[in-house]
Amino acid sequence: MRPVYMISGGITKFAKAHPEKDFRLMVKEAYDAALQDVPDLSKDMIDGGVGSYFSDHFTRQLKAASMAHDYLGLCPKPSKRVEGGGATGGLCFQSAWEAIASGRMNCCVAYGFETMSRVNTWKGNEFIALASDTNFDFPVGGFYSGYYAMMVNRHMHEFGTTVEQMAMVSVKNHLNALYNPYAQKAKRLTVKQVRESPMVATPLTMEDICTMSDGAAVCILADETIAEQVCDRPVHITGIGSGSDAMRMADRPHGKVPLLPHEQESDYARLKYPGVHSFRGGRMAAKLAYEMAGIRNPLEELSFVELHDAYTSSEIQTYEDLGLCKYGEGGRFIEKGIPFMPGIEYGLPLPDQGRFPVNPSGGLLACGHPVGATGLMQAVFAFWQLQGTIEKHLDSPALQLRDPRRGLIHSHAGTGTYITVSILERT
Amino acid sequence: MKHSETTGKPVEKRQETNGPEGAPLIIQDHYEIDYRHSYAQDSPFFVGLSEGRLLGSRCTGCRYMYATPRAHCMECGAPTTWEALPPTGRVHTFTVCYYGGESFLKETPFLLVLVEFDQVNTLFLSRLKGVPLEEVHIGLPIRPQFSDTPTYKVTDVWFEPIDRS
Ligand SMILES: [Zn+2]
Numbered sequence: 001m002r003p004v005y006m007i008s009g010g011i012t013k014f015a016k017a018h019p020e021k022d023f024r025l026m027v028k029e030a031y032d033a034a035l036q037d038v039p040d041l042s043k044d045m046i047d048g049g050v051g052s053y054f055s056d057h058f059t060r061q062l063k064a065a066s067m068a069h070d071y072l073g074l075c076p077k078p079s080k081r082v083e084g085g086g087a088t089g090g091l092c093f094q095s096a097w098e099a100i101a102s103g104r105m106n107c108c109v110a111y112g113f114e115t116m117s118r119v120n121t122w123k124g125n126e127f128i129a130l131a132s133d134t135n136f137d138f139p140v141g142g143f144y145s146g147y148y149a150m151m152v153n154r155h156m157h158e159f160g161t162t163v164e165q166m167a168m169v170s171v172k173n174h175l176n177a178l179y180n181p182y183a184q185k186a187k188r189l190t191v192k193q194v195r196e197s198p199m200v201a202t203p204l205t206m207e208d209i210c211t212m213s214d215g216a217a218v219c220i221l222a223d224e225t226i227a228e229q230v231c232d233r234p235v236h237i238t239g240i241g242s243g244s245d246a247m248r249m250a251d252r253p254h255g256k257v258p259l260l261p262h263e264q265e266s267d268y269a270r271l272k273y274p275g276v277h278s279f280r281g282g283r284m285a286a287k288l289a290y291e292m293a294g295i296r297n298p299l300e301e302l303s304f305v306e307l308h309d310a311y312t313s314s315e316i317q318t319y320e321d322l323g324l325c326k327y328g329e330g331g332r333f334i335e336k337g338i339p340f341m342p343g344i345e346y347g348l349p350l351p352d353q354g355r356f357p358v359n360p361s362g363g364l365l366a367c368g369h370p371v372g373a374t375g376l377m378q379a380v381f382a383f384w385q386l387q388g389t390i391e392k393h394l395d396s397p398a399l400q401l402r403d404p405r406r407g408l409i410h411s412h413a414g415t416g417t418y419i420t421v422s423i424l425e426r427t
Numbered sequence: 428m429k430h431s432e433t434t435g436k437p438v439e440k441r442q443e444t445n446g447p448e449g450a451p452l453i454i455q456d457h458y459e460i461d462y463r464h465s466y467a468q469d470s471p472f473f474v475g476l477s478e479g480r481l482l483g484s485r486c487t488g489c490r491y492m493y494a495t496p497r498a499h500c501m502e503c504g505a506p507t508t509w510e511a512l513p514p515t516g517r518v519h520t521f522t523v524c525y526y527g528g529e530s531f532l533k534e535t536p537f538l539l540v541l542v543e544f545d546q547v548n549t550l551f552l553s554r555l556k557g558v559p560l561e562e563v564h565i566g567l568p569i570r571p572q573f574s575d576t577p578t579y580k581v582t583d584v585w586f587e588p589i590d591r592s
Contacts, residue, residue: 126528142528149522
């Protein structure tokens with residue numbers, strides 16, 4: 001495999017609705033923003049593209065990626081669409097990586113979008129729930145927030161996780177986004193306000209759940225030759241991994257934890273895994289990505305994580321899948337302040353504030369979740385973070401970490417059915 | 428695909444105030460469709476519900492028992508046989524939904540439960556009815572109830588607490 005670099009990225013502002021732009025124009029805006037940062041990259045150096053969008057129902061246009069591809073002027077270069085639910089963007093990023101690593105392409109554009117504003121929020125929830133088993137799951141309630149609520153109720157039962165700990169994730173991510181002009185829903189919240197917002201599915205409130213969005217994001221990946229030629233500070237993609245689980249939560253086994261190098265079997269002697277409290281596919285994705293990147297203790301060897309926080313609860317569950325803490329310790333991990341940003345006042349007592357920032361960008365909870373763009377958006381924020389260009393791109397230095405060396409991005413579908421983890425390193 | 432009378436009707440009056448191109452034109456565009464859906468190899472499960480029986484799948488190879496049916500085992504790949512689930516189960520986890528997908532909004536608040544059964548390796552997703560919302564807890568003993576007027580959907584079965592029914 002050849003080394004693969006990210007050389008540029010672009011994002012549109014994520015918004016509840018962009019009626020003045022269709023998906024083609026949104027992708028074009030993100031693409032042009034990415035090209036602006038690599039002026040020496042000419043069109044003849046680009047070998048092809050991979051398009052990413054989740055739902056044909058939202059778009060009401062099959063083969064929409066073909067239309068984005070022609071709008072970008074990339075025809076007749078190779079193109080395809082990647083789809084994998086909420087992990088669509090992460091899978092698209094890895095598909096572009098594969099094109100470069102294999103030698104098939106020297107430069108590949110990964111572009112993603114979603115236009116969720118075409119239907120009302122509750123019809124949108126129905127479209128998303130069609131990505132659960134339509135014989136056995138959808139007819140019973142057809143509601144992803146309900147599925148996640150059941151999972152976190154079991155997490156609380158197994159480990160003592162609290163709703164206040166979950167609310168702290170919401171406070172953190174919404175407040176980080178105050179410094180991110182691309183974010184859809186930035187605000188200062190208190191734990192009390194999160195708990196008092198309307199209940200959606202016990203124990204998840206409106207402020208525990210990300211919103212639907214319109215938006216697009218683009219990542220440009222290249223081999224070493226092009227990266228050196230056109231980019232001052234390319235970022236090396238040193239590890240990729242992905243995992244899966246059964247479509248129906250009800251089918252998940254109750255077995256043993258696949259261990260990371262810093263864990264021992266005795267840590268989980270009594271834990272039945274994954275059940276419905278944990279994401280086995282996330283653990284698999286992390287394990288594979290860490291093996292490729294040579295990471296043995298993620299908390300010590302990574303600088304930050306951008307993860308798929310569609311729910312406050314799934315951020316806590318994901319700390320554990322990624323091995324940032326042991327299974328069962330996710331609630332205390334946030335309570336101690338570890339994943340908060342340094343140097344920002346959250347109005348909470350946080351003894352270990354800023355030790356290991358998670359979702360500096362504000363994550364899905366605050367940036368929004370235009371599904372096909374989301375995983376690529378995370379890559380762009382991580383790229384800017386590692387390049388040290390956060391201030392240039394966000395007009396504020398508040399979210400720029402000091403001297404970050406290695407970041408992790410995590411994209412997640414369904415109730416954990418497809419999950420990707422990619423490791424990015426400063427060069 | 429059937430188009431309704433609303434098709435093609437602008438939903439907002441187009442404003443010409445945003446420069447020469449004006450604001451985007453937005454129209455209402457209805458569509459609906461009927462599918463011919465086959466339950467295929469899972470059909471006996473749905474027929475079973477209409478006859479008041481809740482069937483799971485037992486692996487003929489490794490004996491793994493699935494509460495939600497599948498014709499082949501995920502563990503070893505062998506075919507499964509139909510086997511009745513135990514007459515009672517317990518709440519493995521639950522939630523009260525105050526919102527839902529559009530077609531379920533009128534039923535809110537409703538209770539979703541994952542049901543666990545003794546000696547069965549996996550769970551079953553269902554609705555829990557006939558219990559005050561605040562009395563539901565993990566471990567609550569429950570049993571299936573069946574619709575007298577089956578619609579051949581998985582909702583032909585739901586659960587109720589044992590001591591109340
Ligand atoms: Zn078997």
